[in-house]
Amino acid sequence: MSLISARNIDFSYTEKPVMENVSFSVEEGQIAAIIGPNGSGKTTLLKIINGTLFPDAGEMLIDGKDTKEWLRKEIAKKVAIVPQDISIIFPFYAEEIVLMGRFPHLNNYRFEDKNDYKIVFEAMEKTDTLAFARRRFNELSAGERQRVLIARALAQEPKVLLLDESTVFLDLKHQVQFLTLLRQLNASEQLTVIFVTHDINLAAQNADRIILLDCGKIYAIGNPAEVITAAHIKEVYDVESLIDRNPQNGLPRMTLLT
Amino acid sequence: MLLIFFLLCLVSLSVGSFHIELSHLLRSLAKALTGSFSITSQEELIIFSIRLPRILFAGIVGAALSIGGVIFQALLRNPLADPYILGISGGSALGAIVGILIGASSFYLGVPLLAFCGALITVFLLFIVAGGTRGALWDNSLLLSGVVINAFFSAAILFFLSVVDSLELHSITFWLMGDLSRASLKEISVAAICLFAGFALLYGQARKLNLIVQGEETALHLGVDLEKTKPWLLILTSLIIAVVVSLAGIIGFIGIMVPHLMRLVFGSDHRLLLPAAALFGASFLVLADTLARVILAPAELPVGVITALCGAPYFIFLLKRKAT
Numbered sequence: 001m002s003l004i005s006a007r008n009i010d011f012s013y014t015e016k017p018v019m020e021n022v023s024f025s026v027e028e029g030q031i032a033a034i035i036g037p038n039g040s041g042k043t044t045l046l047k048i049i050n051g052t053l054f055p056d057a058g059e060m061l062i063d064g065k066d067t068k069e070w071l072r073k074e075i076a077k078k079v080a081i082v083p084q085d086i087s088i089i090f091p092f093y094a095e096e097i098v099l100m101g102r103f104p105h106l107n108n109y110r111f112e113d114k115n116d117y118k119i120v121f122e123a124m125e126k127t128d129t130l131a132f133a134r135r136r137f138n139e140l141s142a143g144e145r146q147r148v149l150i151a152r153a154l155a156q157e158p159k160v161l162l163l164d165e166s167t168v169f170l171d172l173k174h175q176v177q178f179l180t181l182l183r184q185l186n187a188s189e190q191l192t193v194i195f196v197t198h199d200i201n202l203a204a205q206n207a208d209r210i211i212l213l214d215c216g217k218i219y220a221i222g223n224p225a226e227v228i229t230a231a232h233i234k235e236v237y238d239v240e241s242l243i244d245r246n247p248q249n250g251l252p253r254m255t256l257l258t
Numbered sequence: 259m260l261l262i263f264f265l266l267c268l269v270s271l272s273v274g275s276f277h278i279e280l281s282h283l284l285r286s287l288a289k290a291l292t293g294s295f296s297i298t299s300q301e302e303l304i305i306f307s308i309r310l311p312r313i314l315f316a317g318i319v320g321a322a323l324s325i326g327g328v329i330f331q332a333l334l335r336n337p338l339a340d341p342y343i344l345g346i347s348g349g350s351a352l353g354a355i356v357g358i359l360i361g362a363s364s365f366y367l368g369v370p371l372l373a374f375c376g377a378l379i380t381v382f383l384l385f386i387v388a389g390g391t392r393g394a395l396w397d398n399s400l401l402l403s404g405v406v407i408n409a410f411f412s413a414a415i416l417f418f419l420s421v422v423d424s425l426e427l428h429s430i431t432f433w434l435m436g437d438l439s440r441a442s443l444k445e446i447s448v449a450a451i452c453l454f455a456g457f458a459l460l461y462g463q464a465r466k467l468n469l470i471v472q473g474e475e476t477a478l479h480l481g482v483d484l485e486k487t488k489p490w491l492l493i494l495t496s497l498i499i500a501v502v503v504s505l506a507g508i509i510g511f512i513g514i515m516v517p518h519l520m521r522l523v524f525g526s527d528h529r530l531l532l533p534a535a536a537l538f539g540a541s542f543l544v545l546a547d548t549l550a551r552v553i554l555a556p557a558e559l560p561v562g563v564i565t566a567l568c569g570a571p572y573f574i575f576l577l578k579r580k581a582t
Binding site: 051052071072073074075076077080082083086087088090091092093096097100101103104106108111136152156 | 332335336337422448461462463465466468469471472473475476478479480481482484521525527528
């Protein structure tokens with residue numbers, strides 16, 4: 001049984017269908033990438049996976065159970081999402097934001113205990129956010145906010161991590177740090193990762209499995225070598241590209257031809 | 259904070275149109291605390307049967323309105339929201355007035371129940387009017403709907419006022435402006451029970467509120483069951499507000515000022531914010547009510563006048579600051 005599996009999902013916000021007959025599955029311990037042009041339904045698909053949105057038809061299963069039947073708290077213990085960016089009106093410290101990642105693990109009247117603080121501390125250490133723990137979230141730069149949100153997701157101790165363009169604002173050093181962290185967690189704790197990105201090379205170099213979306217339908221799905229081809233890129237993105245191999249690992253590498 | 263509240267209560271007990279020496283006051287209080295309770299002098303009569311209930315009631319009302327403000331501001335993610343602006347107070351008041359006019363006051367808790375119905379109808383209307391939109395739009399249209407509903411209720415209240423005979427008119431008018439002097443001990447204890455029970459239940463939702471203020475999507479992602487949490491919060495808060503409004507009338511601006519001030523001092527963590535707002539709101543209203551009693555002594559101002567006089571400029575200040 002797959003950890004995450006979508007079966008014939010249809011979805012629409014209004015009349016216009018956003019998702020049509022989408023089926024795929026992700027196994028435990030896999031790193032999967034979702035790519036596709038603007039408006040192809042990438043973020044929507046992430047929200048359907050974690051049950052924020054429910055499909056109009058078809059079913060979305062986590063551990064074989066429909067997301068409609070899961071309690072929200074139980075999903076949040078299993079699946080964490082790092083959103084693109086959030087703005088909040090009321091002032092919170094970065095540290096408080098990360099601490100909120102512990103919410104699904106706590107009862108209404110229980111305060112966080114030592115163990116919770118330890119987990120939060122480690123999550124902030126791993127994401128290099130301890131330096132601004134006591135600064136207001138709103139006053140941080142976009143990249144810093146992104147790292148705080150990553151720390152919050154880690155504090156949830158999820159089995160599945162969903163990332164929505166989570167590296168766009170990170171500088172090179174923090175990108176490398178984050179990707180290394182993901183691989184470590186993937187290797188040591190069988191963390192399953194599903195990430196949405198515009199960066200074809202990021203997907204090609206890091207994912208075991210790539211889902212290429214086009215207008216709410218799955219255009220291609222498979223390992224990087226199968227999905228990242230000049231023909232696919234031309235067809236979906238309408239750009240010419242050169243695909244060669246990364247000499248270090250043999251994975252596909254794309255250069256845009258202008 | 260608790261200390262400030264107690265000190266304020268002491269001061270408030272001693273001043274008024276009949277001044278009581280602090281030493282006498284302390285002696286009487288000590289006597290009451292040690293169990294030998296009997297009213298022996300005029301001073302003690304004033305302390306225990308007039309001022310003390312009134313001060314306790316002011317504290318309860320202040321705390322309730324402030325808590326209401328905290329919850330509504332969190333739910334709408336808008337620091338300008340409060341039960342007054344959203345029309346919940348107006349709805350409760352209308353319910354209460356209808357109750358008074360049809361003679362529900364002869365039934366035990368008849369008026370508060372009708373006020374609660376009024377508040378619930380308002381919440382219901384808010385959702386219908388603002389329904390169909392989502393996200394930030396939803397928040398704004400909810401606030402706008404509140405303003406519209408509030409205006410409608412005010413008109414309805416004025417209509418009722420113009421048809422009742424003049425004897426009831428004065429007392430209803432005074433009550434509408436906020437009047438802490440009319441509640442009986444029995445009613446005060448009902449309000450106190452509602453407040454403490456409501457607070458205890460709401461406090462359990464504090465962590466959820468922290469997530470809700472960051473946006474509904476974030477709350478969902480982190481495991482808040484919004485479908486259940488939001489109606490639960492609205493109904494609980496409406497209940498507290500309705501009880502208070504039915505007994506004390508409309509006292510504006512506390513619900514807006516207190517949460518905001520407390521957020522400046524204590525940050526936005528609702529586990530701290532809720533008790534802080536409750537205590538500060540209680541202190542603030544005790545102070546305002548004391549002023550209302552003292553300024554024109556022996557005549558009294560409605561306490562709503564004092565809070566609105568402080569609150570309106572503060573509201574404008576907030577708006578200005580938000581714009582820049």
